[in-house]
Amino acid sequence: MSEQGRRAAKKAAKTPAAKTPAAKAAKSAKATAAKKAPAKKAPAKKAGSRSAPAAVAEAKSRADRAAAAAAAPGGDAKVAQLDPHRIIKVDTELTTDQGIGVEDTDNTLRAGPRGPSLLEDFHFREKIMRFDHERIPERVVHARGSGAHGYFQPYDAGLAEYTAARFLTNPGTRTPVFVRFSTVQGSRGSTDTPRDVRGFAVKFYTDQGNFDLVGNNMPVFFIQDGIKFPDIIHAVKPEAHHEMPQAASAHDTFWDFVTLQPETMHHVIWLMSDRAIPRSFRTMQGFGVHTFRLVAADGTRTFVKFHWTPIAGVHSLVWDEAQKISGKDPDFNRRDLWESIEAGLYPEYELGVQIIAERDEFAFDDIDLLDSTKLVPEEVVPVIPVGRMVLDRNPDNFFAETEQVAFCVQNIVPGIDFTDDPLLQARLFSYLDTQLTRLGGPNFAQIPINRPLAPVRNHQQDGFHQDDIPLGQANYHPNSLGGGCPVVPGAGGGGFVHTPEHVDGIKERKRSETFSDHYSQATLFWNSMAAWEKEHIIAAYRFELGKVEHRHIRERMVEHLNNIDHQLAVAVAAGIGVPAPKPGRPNHGKMSPALSQAAMPGSTGVVGRKVAVLVADGVEGASVESIQAALTEDGAVVELLGLVDGAVTTAAGDALPVTRAMNTVASVLYDAVVVADGEAAVDQLVNDGYAVHFVAEAYKHAKPLAVLGVGDRLVQAARLPVFEASDRIAGPASKPSAGALDGVVFLAAGADADDTFLTDLTTAIAAHRHYDRPVDGIAA
Amino acid sequence: MRTAQQDVIDTLLGQHQQVKMLFAQVEAADGDHRQELFTELVGTLALHESIEQLLVHPLARQDLPDGRQVVPPRLAEEEDAKQALSELYELGVTHPDFDRKLAALRDDVTAHAEAEEELEFNRLRKVTEPDELARMAAVVTHAQALLVDSEQGRGALAAPPDQVFDRVRDLLGKADGSEVQR
Numbered sequence: 001m002s003e004q005g006r007r008a009a010k011k012a013a014k015t016p017a018a019k020t021p022a023a024k025a026a027k028s029a030k031a032t033a034a035k036k037a038p039a040k041k042a043p044a045k046k047a048g049s050r051s052a053p054a055a056v057a058e059a060k061s062r063a064d065r066a067a068a069a070a071a072a073p074g075g076d077a078k079v080a081q082l083d084p085h086r087i088i089k090v091d092t093e094l095t096t097d098q099g100i101g102v103e104d105t106d107n108t109l110r111a112g113p114r115g116p117s118l119l120e121d122f123h124f125r126e127k128i129m130r131f132d133h134e135r136i137p138e139r140v141v142h143a144r145g146s147g148a149h150g151y152f153q154p155y156d157a158g159l160a161e162y163t164a165a166r167f168l169t170n171p172g173t174r175t176p177v178f179v180r181f182s183t184v185q186g187s188r189g190s191t192d193t194p195r196d197v198r199g200f201a202v203k204f205y206t207d208q209g210n211f212d213l214v215g216n217n218m219p220v221f222f223i224q225d226g227i228k229f230p231d232i233i234h235a236v237k238p239e240a241h242h243e244m245p246q247a248a249s250a251h252d253t254f255w256d257f258v259t260l261q262p263e264t265m266h267h268v269i270w271l272m273s274d275r276a277i278p279r280s281f282r283t284m285q286g287f288g289v290h291t292f293r294l295v296a297a298d299g300t301r302t303f304v305k306f307h308w309t310p311i312a313g314v315h316s317l318v319w320d321e322a323q324k325i326s327g328k329d330p331d332f333n334r335r336d337l338w339e340s341i342e343a344g345l346y347p348e349y350e351l352g353v354q355i356i357a358e359r360d361e362f363a364f365d366d367i368d369l370l371d372s373t374k375l376v377p378e379e380v381v382p383v384i385p386v387g388r389m390v391l392d393r394n395p396d397n398f399f400a401e402t403e404q405v406a407f408c409v410q411n412i413v414p415g416i417d418f419t420d421d422p423l424l425q426a427r428l429f430s431y432l433d434t435q436l437t438r439l440g441g442p443n444f445a446q447i448p449i450n451r452p453l454a455p456v457r458n459h460q461q462d463g464f465h466q467d468d469i470p471l472g473q474a475n476y477h478p479n480s481l482g483g484g485c486p487v488v489p490g491a492g493g494g495g496f497v498h499t500p501e502h503v504d505g506i507k508e509r510k511r512s513e514t515f516s517d518h519y520s521q522a523t524l525f526w527n528s529m530a531a532w533e534k535e536h537i538i539a540a541y542r543f544e545l546g547k548v549e550h551r552h553i554r555e556r557m558v559e560h561l562n563n564i565d566h567q568l569a570v571a572v573a574a575g576i577g578v579p580a581p582k583p584g585r586p587n588h589g590k591m592s593p594a595l596s597q598a599a600m601p602g603s604t605g606v607v608g609r610k611v612a613v614l615v616a617d618g619v620e621g622a623s624v625e626s627i628q629a630a631l632t633e634d635g636a637v638v639e640l641l642g643l644v645d646g647a648v649t650t651a652a653g654d655a656l657p658v659t660r661a662m663n664t665v666a667s668v669l670y671d672a673v674v675v676a677d678g679e680a681a682v683d684q685l686v687n688d689g690y691a692v693h694f695v696a697e698a699y700k701h702a703k704p705l706a707v708l709g710v711g712d713r714l715v716q717a718a719r720l721p722v723f724e725a726s727d728r729i730a731g732p733a734s735k736p737s738a739g740a741l742d743g744v745v746f747l748a749a750g751a752d753a754d755d756t757f758l759t760d761l762t763t764a765i766a767a768h769r770h771y772d773r774p775v776d777g778i779a780a
Numbered sequence: 781m782r783t784a785q786q787d788v789i790d791t792l793l794g795q796h797q798q799v800k801m802l803f804a805q806v807e808a809a810d811g812d813h814r815q816e817l818f819t820e821l822v823g824t825l826a827l828h829e830s831i832e833q834l835l836v837h838p839l840a841r842q843d844l845p846d847g848r849q850v851v852p853p854r855l856a857e858e859e860d861a862k863q864a865l866s867e868l869y870e871l872g873v874t875h876p877d878f879d880r881k882l883a884a885l886r887d888d889v890t891a892h893a894e895a896e897e898e899l900e901f902n903r904l905r906k907v908t909e910p911d912e913l914a915r916m917a918a919v920v921t922h923a924q925a926l927l928v929d930s931e932q933g934r935g936a937l938a939a940p941p942d943q944v945f946d947r948v949r950d951l952l953g954k955a956d957g958s959e960v961q962r
Contacts, residue, residue: 052793053902379786531800538805567820571805574813586928589921591786591794739890772800772890776808 055599062350063311063603065155066388075151075174077453078205079393085448086396096123097130136403137438138188141233142199144247145182146192146281146334147395147402148341152177152204152351154387162302162355163294165415167206168386176205178449179391180405181281181337185236186247191326192333193317194247195276195540197267200286200308201407202389205453208494212411213306214431218275219287221372222264224515226426232257232264247326250547259556262518265564266373269522272540273533274316274597279671279768280336282347282608283315285600290424291369293417294355295499301417303356303369305376307383308349313602315768319540321701324668332669336608338394345608345635347391352383367521368514372423374521377592401449406435414496441465457486519563523587526565528595532771538568542575554578605766607635609671612698614691614714615640615658618680621650623708626753627674627761634762641665643688651678662690667698672765677709677749686717696720697780702743702771704764709749721774739772788835788916789901795828796893803886807879814873822865823937825889826948827924829858832896834952835916840900843907850899857892861885865941923948923955 094102102123109121117124139145151174152167160169167175182199183190198217203210222232234240235257236249245251249271258264270276278284286308294302317325325332340347354376356369367374395401408431409424418424435444441464444450459475474482489495529537541561545554554576561569562584570580593599611631613624628638642648642658650656667673673695675685685691696718699705707715707722715722721740743764747757764770802821809817837854841847864885871878905913927948937944 052897054905527794529797531797531804534797534801535804567802567817570813570816571809574809580813580816586925589791589924591790593790593793 052598055601058599059311059313059601059603062309062385065385066311066348066350069153069155069171069388072153072172072174075153075176075392078176078178079149081451081453082396082448085400096126136440139182139438140434141184142180142182142201143188144186144190144192145180145199145402146337147178147180147398147405148337148347148391149393149395150177150179150346150389150391151175152202152387152389154351155385158384159294159353159386160296162296162300162304163415164297165206165211165294165413166208167204167211167413168415171387173207175207176453177389177391178203178205178401178405179389180402180407181333183247185249190247191330193277193322193325193330195249195271195319195322195544196247197271197276198278198281198284200284202286202308203405203407203411203450204413206413207454208413208415209454209496210411210450210452211413211416212407212409213288214407214409214427215286215288215306215308217278217284217286218267218270219285219289219305219307219375220267220270220521221289221423222258222267223261223423224263224371224373224511225422226424226430227422228261229423229426229430232261248547250544252548252550252553255545255548255553255557256550259553259560262560263373263515265518265560266522266525269525269537269564272537272544273525273529274318274536275314276540277317277319277322278333279315279317280312280340280347280608281333282312282336282340283310283602285309285314286349289372290421291356291419292424293419293499294353295415295417295497299497299499301358301499303358303361303419305354305356305381307352307354308389309352309383309600311348311350311388311602312604312608313768314597314600315602316597318701318769319536319543321668324666328666329669337391339637340608341391341394343608343637349389351386351389353386354378354381354383356381366517368512370419370421370512371515372421373515373518377524378594379592404439404444404447405449406439406444406447408432408435412496414494417499443467459486519560519585520588520590522564524590524592525595526568527587527589527591528593530596530598533596533598534568538571538575541568541572545572545576551578601767605634606631606762608637609765610637610639610669611672611674611765612665612667612670612694613638613640613674613676614662614685614694614711615642615648615656615676616678616681616684616688616691617648618651618678618684619648619656620677620681620709620750621652621654621656623747623751623753624656624674624676627706627708627758630753630758631762631765636765639665639670641694643684643691648681651680662688662694667694667703668701670698670703671768672704672706672761673698674706674761675708675711675714677711677747677751679710682710682713685711685714692717693780696778699744699773700775700778700780702769702773702775704743704745704761704767704770706745706747706761706764708747708753709751712746718780719778721777739770740774742772743767743770786917787905787910787913788831788920789905789913791917791920792828792831792836792901793897795824795831796897799824799828799889799893803882803889806873806882807886818868818873819938822869822941822944823948825861825865826937826941826945827920827927827952829861830945830949830952831916831920831923833858834949834956835919836900836904839908839912839916840904844900844903854892854896854900857888857895861889861892862941862945864888869941919952919956923952926951926955 094105096102105123105127108117108124110117153174154168154171156171157169163169167173180199180201183192183194183196184199185196186194200217201212201214203212223229236254238244238246239251239253258268275284288306291303291305294304329335337347356376361369364376367376369376409427410432412418418428436442439447443463443465446465446467459477461470461475472482477488478484491497526534526537545557548554555578558569558573558578558581561572562581565587566581566583569584573580613628615624624640628640631638639659640656641660641662643662645658645661647655647657675695691714695705695714699718699720722744745757745760745764747753799821802817802824806814806817806821833855837851841851844850864881868878868881868885871881
């Protein structure tokens, strides 16, 4: 925008917005006055949030790379492998597990209609026995999960100089994947939207065997050494004495532990950020967390860190919204993933790697690559794009696939290797161990979802649930009776080689001195946040610590925060009844702008965004239908919400079908809200508490809002600071405020939605949220 | 391999966010916390605008084709903000008019920041040597260290905004000398 243009815009922004005539008119004349009101000049507004041009450009180039990927075979190989295991029940007859036809499955076998049940009723006993044993132990952590099939395809052979892993370097093949997203703390049936870390586990069924990248949506972990894993998890889980709270870290034992184990401070500030409440699995990053190694064909080793970045951008909920969703739709993220894939809006992520030469292992001033509580800023080591992952098929059966999938950190393929990260080393033991109990024995790799596509031949045998029938006499190596088979392929034949490395050390239980800085990167994260992210972090610490009963734990946490940033500590302390600390160590001032969600706006616009249109009898149908058509065309999901289900009658007398009744949902389940035009319709909406609350809540949660014509009366009823300073009873008005109109778009009464309006609306929705609005005074 | 080559644009963008957060915090806070936040706001704005006036605006004036048109309005807005801060300081954080004037200043500062980002910062990155922007970031880091170390320390920030601005400018001038090495 030119300087002149800017001035004009600024001037316009300062012009008081026209007050709604309808509000001032006498009640009886209300409708007439509104109709006669001059087509309201829409107040100056910023329809979209500002995104840094560099961030937008990066999102676009990521989309371009994905779009340039050519079709390639291989992506459906796992689905084909699973096919023989799929059981179709259509057009079949009911049998027992032994294939015996069933006479009657509604009545037990009895000695007379009122007589005792008979033990010989094998169908009854089998049916009940099977029911009684349906449950398997849920995962100790990450019990709540949702899965999807898909494929991974590298962009090119660029990584070939670093790794012999073919799935990372052959752009001509798609490697099937199964992905499981999860929360950490809650039980299998718990809500999708707690404040929690999200698991992001990918099983690649490569032609060289299975590679499991078992990551999280945050790049660091709470602890440096896996021996602390039982402690951190015991502390965060529901408390031992009363099994509360479910799916929450806001309780004493968690904060007691983390304040006594300061290495947790970096991950904890991520947990307090909006990263812990993702809008969708489609809109969160994934990280391998540890430093791994890539190993080239010639044996050259390189350190690597894995990153997944969603094409749809990184977007989150707000905390109040997340809590309400837990009641309105605890399956919120699972449903979103399922519905997106069913609708053909496939979640997509770019795999990127940070490559660090082994000679540079000690070249960082303040980062030990083996310390999982540290990240390597992208500004220091750039993330190189490698390929794309597309999730394009829902599982057919939750238990068979999503529950029985067994991710193991130790599943790696030639071309990838581990490091001595002590958390990684502990995980190499733990994941295999935990599957034995959970899946009932050592043959879990034979469960269809876990079977590699690569052939499996060895002398391992027997055990519970052996599905295969090994042939031949020889079950040992070496043998001559089996022709020496299976032959050991060896290093030159494609066998996995643990890369030779000289190891030397004194046996002792000791952390490296280079692991001792627990605050600098928490400060880096804090410094890198946008204003709204900082405010949300402060609010999160206040909420969580506000639930901590023991005062000394709160005080201890404020002391730690003071080591991260003094202002952060003071702001949190002021909210939890703890005295403000004296200034602590100075903030180092370093930033990593890539850590802010504002740096990842995404490039998919309104695709997959859910838009609620509030309607009632007498609605102006034309503008609603135009908006519905345009947004649907762009990939959004538009739902018309009526006061009751069925259809509404438009002002023109036509029937307009309603998607569902408003009281079966809530604004928290949508990304944007449109208030329809039409006097009679708005008369009903303003008198309906659900409708008024719907609009107020959506505005408070920073969501895009479209106000069509006299729909502005609903906005007024909701006391939003859009037309006037109406949201506060006492104290200073929210308006004027530069942000009050962010993401709010208006349409003149009776007008149809034209291209300008639709562009403003889609821009506002694509921006996801508009956090600069003054919303403190809004009751919702 | 070196630690992040943060450039001065990153620093200033980060300060824009910090200022925005501080406005929101001052608005919501009470009592001593409010006073402390306002002091912090004055200090942050003083440092921020001094960096711009001593380092970045001259660069923009020189390197951007329309630098001579773009920079003067920004300087005027910064002067206005300084005056407004002084008025707020005079009023005190408990004065009934404080909130209203603070909100007005917040909106002006937000508009000012957006103008800078659009018309100066994003464009400077394209025309200026990265090393020069990184050098300026180092100057700022040094000035911040001087500010913390200075005997006046945080007390220096609790003074009337005019004086705070002068002190910070002075420190920044010292930091931008030959003693700063990349």
